[in-house]
Amino acid sequence: MSGPPARRSFADRLALARRLVARRPLRPDVHLADQLAAAGSEARALHDRMGAVLPALQPDRAWYQRIEADPSDDVRAYILAALLDCTTVCVHIRRGGPQPAFVQLPLRRVDCGRCVGTIRRPPPDEDDRCDVCGARGVVIFHPFAVRQGPALIAGECCPDCATVLGIRREAAS
Ligand SMILES: [Zn+2]
């Protein structure tokens, strides 16, 4: 047995994500809620900067930025399913508890504000891959940056996922 571990299919991840979303705690632990709130406000400032950086890096892309206080369960589940495909989490996020996190879906990485500064290139053979559902052969991508709590999630998705996420735009002619 060699090679990378088998990845869960999108259908599996989405099913798990839907269960997690449905099991949302009714009364989150107060201490954790405070930490998340603190991380959330710090994250907002960082993400605002990141939000300014992304379009600067790729000015030809129509970056869609979604900042929503209460996204639908469908949107939550899709974002969570995409997150479940991340294979690398920086050591600071792993050890540091709630803090602003940057999720770069094309890299399948979750980084803290420091580590996200390291430029990494996505695998070249995956440039036709939807970052959310993993579909290959995608021609038209919808780049997006979504903030959920202390996490900023950036990636590019296929038209179907864009429809679910509510980020599909009319194609400019
Ligand atoms: Zn880090």
Ligand SMILES: [Zn+2]
């Ligand atoms: Zn997709």
